[in-house]
Amino acid sequence: MVVSEIHYPASVADLLYLQRENPAILLYAGGTEILRERGTRFVDLPPVIALIDGIQELKSISRSEGFVDLGAGLKISELLAIKKGTLPESLVRNLRGIATPAIRNLATLGGNLATRRRFMDCWSILACLDATIELRDGAGPRWINANRLADDAGKPAFPVGALLTKVRVPLERWTHGTTKKLGNQAWPSDESATFSMIARVEKGMVESIRMAWAGTTAFRFPELEGRVIGLRLPFDPEDREAIVEGFAEAAAELDPNSAPRFARIVDATLELLGK
Amino acid sequence: MTITFILNGEDVSVRATSGDRLVDILREDFGLLAAKADCRKGTCGKCLVLLDGKLVPSCMVPAFKIRGREVITFEGFVQTVEYEDIRQGVEEAGLETCGFCESGLLLALGSLLESSARPSREEVLEAISSVQCRCTDPETTITAALSAADRRARRTYRRGRQ
Numbered sequence: 475m476v477v478s479e480i481h482y483p484a485s486v487a488d489l490l491y492l493q494r495e496n497p498a499i500l501l502y503a504g505g506t507e508i509l510r511e512r513g514t515r516f517v518d519l520p521p522v523i524a525l526i527d528g529i530q531e532l533k534s535i536s537r538s539e540g541f542v543d544l545g546a547g548l549k550i551s552e553l554l555a556i557k558k559g560t561l562p563e564s565l566v567r568n569l570r571g572i573a574t575p576a577i578r579n580l581a582t583l584g585g586n587l588a589t590r591r592r593f594m595d596c597w598s599i600l601a602c603l604d605a606t607i608e609l610r611d612g613a614g615p616r617w618i619n620a621n622r623l624a625d626d627a628g629k630p631a632f633p634v635g636a637l638l639t640k641v642r643v644p645l646e647r648w649t650h651g652t653t654k655k656l657g658n659q660a661w662p663s664d665e666s667a668t669f670s671m672i673a674r675v676e677k678g679m680v681e682s683i684r685m686a687w688a689g690t691t692a693f694r695f696p697e698l699e700g701r702v703i704g705l706r707l708p709f710d711p712e713d714r715e716a717i718v719e720g721f722a723e724a725a726a727e728l729d730p731n732s733a734p735r736f737a738r739i740v741d742a743t744l745e746l747l748g749k
Numbered sequence: 750m751t752i753t754f755i756l757n758g759e760d761v762s763v764r765a766t767s768g769d770r771l772v773d774i775l776r777e778d779f780g781l782l783a784a785k786a787d788c789r790k791g792t793c794g795k796c797l798v799l800l801d802g803k804l805v806p807s808c809m810v811p812a813f814k815i816r817g818r819e820v821i822t823f824e825g826f827v828q829t830v831e832y833e834d835i836r837q838g839v840e841e842a843g844l845e846t847c848g849f850c851e852s853g854l855l856l857a858l859g860s861l862l863e864s865s866a867r868p869s870r871e872e873v874l875e876a877i878s879s880v881q882c883r884c885t886d887p888e889t890t891i892t893a894a895l896s897a898a899d900r901r902a903r904r905t906y907r908r909g910r911q
Contacts, residue, residue, distance in 0.1 A: 576804045
C-alpha cells in the first residue's frame, strides 16, 4: 500500500507550482470516478496528491453577454442549484441525469470532463453547445473547444499535465433538446453512453441541429448535421433514412460496436423532432 | 497521517492512511456502525453521512478529504430535533425500513427537508434515489417525507410565534 503525500493548495498558482514540482501528482477534487474504479477496502492512490476542492478560484460562476463561465471545481449539485435560467436548459437536464444526489454532492464538472478512461455524461451536451474549456499549465492559460477532448479516433484526449479551470458555455437559444442515457448507469460499462441533441426549429424548418455521443468513444459529425439544416418538418422518410445512414456509417468508422445504437437513437430523435 | 475533524459535534483526531475511506474510519476507529460498507462504489447508499451538511456516500470520501470538516453520521443525526420530525413522519406513514437502508434513507430525507421545506413527490423520489434498497415502497416513503415536512413546518411556525 502506498502512503501518499497530501497537499492542500489554496490557489491555482500554488497548484501549478506543485504540478511543476511533481509532474505525476494526482489532482483530486470529487474523486468519485477515482474511488469507484478502485472498489477495494484500501484505495491505492499515487504517492503525491493535491486536494483541489478548497480552491475558490475553481468555483466561480460568471455570466456575460452570450455565455456563462463555470469554475471546473463546481460540484454537480452546485450547478443544479444555480438560479433557473442561468444555464441552458439542455445542460441542466444533462446534469440532473448524473448519478444520484449524494454522488452529485461530491462529483465536479471538471472531474466529469477530465477522466481519461472513458467519456462521462457532460461531454455530449457541452460538445453540442460548442462549449470551450480553459486549460492552464506552465505555458499559461489557453482555451480549447470541448470537442477537442476527443481525438480523431474518438478516444479521450484530455491533455496530460493540464489543469482544467473553467468551462465557458455559450447561451444561444435552442427550441428543442434531449439527453438519453444508455446502458448500465450505476456501474458504467463499455455499453454505457450518453447521447445529446439540441436543435433550433423556426416556422417548421430546422435552422440548426447538433448531436453528440459519449461512451468509451465520443463523436459529433458537424458535416452530417449540416445535411439536416434547412429541411422542413416532418422529415421526408427517404431524407431521414439517408441522414441516419450517413450518421451510422460515420460512427461505424470510429466505433463499430456503438454505431447501430447511435443510428437508432439518431433515427428516433429525428422522428420525435418532426412531431 | 493524523486527521482532525468534527464528528457528530465533537473535535476528533484519527490516524489514517491516504487509502482509508471514511466509512471504514467511522466503523473501525469510532465504532459508529450505522454506515455500512457494501458496494464501495458510492451506489448502494448504505454508507451515507452528512459532510458539511451535504449528503454523501462515505465510501467515496478518502481520509485526507475530511481534514477540518464536519461529519454527521446517523448516530449523530438521531440526537437532533430535525431527526424527531423524520422519525414521527416515518412512524405515522408506517414506513418500515430494514437494517441496511434505515440510516441512509432517513439521512436522505433529513437532507431533503433541509433544502426543500415543502418537497414535491418528485423531489422525494429524487432524494431517495441515493439509496438502492428496495425493502420499502416509494409511496410510503413519500407519505413519510411529506408528513415529516408538515411536522417541521408546524414546529418552525410555533417556534416563530414564541
